[in-house]
């Protein structure tokens with residue numbers, strides 16, 4: 321390993337430098353070959369579109385982000401509760417888990433049109449689509465976590481006459497936390513993807529206000545730099561969600577779980 | 586000596602068809618320090634789990650003096666702590682599950698149990714911040730915090746180095762002697778030396794299916810005097826038990 325401060329600095333500086341070089345090369349090539357902006361805009365043009373259309377794009381970003389985050393919240397609540405229910409009743413798990421898998425493996429693009437037809441409210445239908453994709457990783461990881469409590473600890477709880485509730489609260493839930501958080505991190509990215517995909521499907525019908533709709537709209541109007549700007553914002557949202565959930569994971573696990581404990585010395 | 590628990594004709598056959606124990610007749614006296622000694626797979630852990638009530642015998646009975654199972658402490662081969670919480674909370678667990686004492690009293694008793702095993706000052710440490718030997722001590726403190734009548738230990742020191750193990754052996758005898766007949770210990774081990782050093786009685790088991798091959802009383806003072814490990818008495822006792830074990834294997 322490299323020395324602490326220089327090592328940490330380099331770890332950040334190297335990808336940053338690579339990114340800057342990439343953008344510079346992109347801009348250079350676009351200018352050198354005189355590529356028209358409606359084919360491939362350079363980073364400068366995209367930046368100008370981003371700042372120029374900022375109020376509109378920021379508004380759309382909030383719409384998309386709101387749907388993704390609400391869907392994530394619903395996924396956490398329902399996925400978590402269902403997982404706890406499954407852990408309490410294996411019969412229920414056996415009965416319902418296959419259907420959760422079916423929901424998971426069916427492509428959301430294929431389900432989205434149906435949901436848009438069935439549910440009148442567009443926002444709600446987007447939310448449902450995003451929820452469907454985000455829900456499964458939370459459920460399956462939490463189920464796995466609840467069932468992977470240390471066997472000896474389970475016996476110890478039994479020996480001391482622990483109630484089901486005590487075993488759940490003091491043993492199974494803490495054991496499941498690292499698994500749940502790993503699922504949450506995956507679900508965060510998927511919720512955004514689900515929201516965007518559903519927006520595309522809805523946007524094809526000519527309505528919408530989120531970032532995906534801005535991409536479609538900019539495509540119709542041949543405002544390619546704005547299209548790229550919206551795309552960049554979607555990526556930024558994804559990165560922000562991922563980083564925030566990573567931070568949460570680190571804060572909750574750093575004292576005890578191997579995945580979050582920083583090697584010392 | 587008053588009998589504490591009597592196993593009569595106890596057998597254990599697992600669903601897989603393995604016959605782990607067969608026809609065990611064993612009476613454990615109150616206040617004894619009894620070691621179960623035998624090769625791997627001879628059913629020592631299974632026997633301990635039957636005594637703890639974590640498993641039921643396929644045949645035979647486990648009868649406690651007074652009818653009901655008394656308070657039991659159990660120590661596993663590895664420390665088996667909850668990694669997400671502090672040493673103090675780990676030790677408090679049995680009291681918390683019981684729920685009869687007020688929280689402050691639970692804390693005070695857990696802290697006292699920790700300092701009894703030489704871990705005063707480590708209340709807030711998390712398991713991963715402790716060494717293997719210290720984790721084992723936390724595990725023992727957790728088993729002792731309820732002041733159990735019976736302490737069951739399944740190869741608790743097998744994973745430790747010899748220096749740590751010897752020290753914990755001394756601590757364990759001291760804790761047992763301090764309860765002066767109020768605590769019975771059943772201690773599973775592979776080690777002849779450890780069993781002789783600790784016990785007042787050694788039950789040697791033979792494998793497949795597990796049976797009792799020898800039942801040996803170990804004389805000598807408890808706690809062991811300084812220098813006992815290098816004394817001729819100790820060596821002679823170890824030789825005797827070792828021969829017993831070999832005869833049981835043959």
Ligand SMILES: Nc1ncnc2c1ncn2[C@@H]1O[C@H](COP(=O)(O)OP(=O)(O)OP(=O)(O)O)[C@@H](O)[C@H]1O
Pocket residue numbers: 599600601603604605623624625626627628629630631632
């Ligand atoms: N849950 C189980 N299901 C099936 N067979 C088991 C189970 N537990 C133990 N056995 C079998 O019972 C026999 C005795 O096992 P046990 O764990 O009691 O041995 P042990 O004397 O404690 O061995 P060791 O010293 O290696 O810990 C073994 O043959 C083992 O395979």
Ligand SMILES: [Mg+2]
Pocket residue numbers: 629630631739
């Ligand atoms: Mg064993």
